Amino acid sequence: MPFVVLLWVMLNIASTLSPLEAQAGFYHWMVALPSHEAYSVLMTIWSAGAHNRLYRALPVLFPWWPVANVTTSITHIRACHLAYKLDQEERAGLDVETGLTPGEGAKEDPAPLQNTLTTATTRTWLERERTVEDVALERRQVYGPSIPPFA
Secondary structure, rough: HHHHHHHHHHHHHHEEEEHHOOOOOOHHHHOOOOOHHHHHHHHHOOOOOOOOOOOHHHHHHHHHHHHHHHHHHHHHHHHHHHHHHHHHHHHHHHOOOOOOOOOOOOOOOOOOOOOOOOOOOOOOOOOOOOOOHHHHHHHHHHOOOOOOOOO
């Protein structure tokens, strides 16, 4: 995701560096980018209407507004849902390898032995400590990968 954001920022900056009339015909698609049109609106405001391109800027900027709102809402809801599921699994104590909670299928622990050398108790469920890799994988599920999968 960071590389997508970096590409998006670079394209938007490139679209505002030079006037559209001075660019080659191939680069005219950059008119559809929001930063170019936002810059056009600012130029209209700063020049008191001398460089008026609102007829082109406002129809391009308006569709970006609902698209950005819907996209950010969906990604926020997804991240919250995955974080909630992860939190519920951690609270339930669900063992990933067996699918059992510590109370299910476990025999009652024997009474503590009087001998202090053998104080370990036996359990039938698997216990596993979470490693850094496990935590990173869970976080990646919730928040998305930090680098593109093809890198």
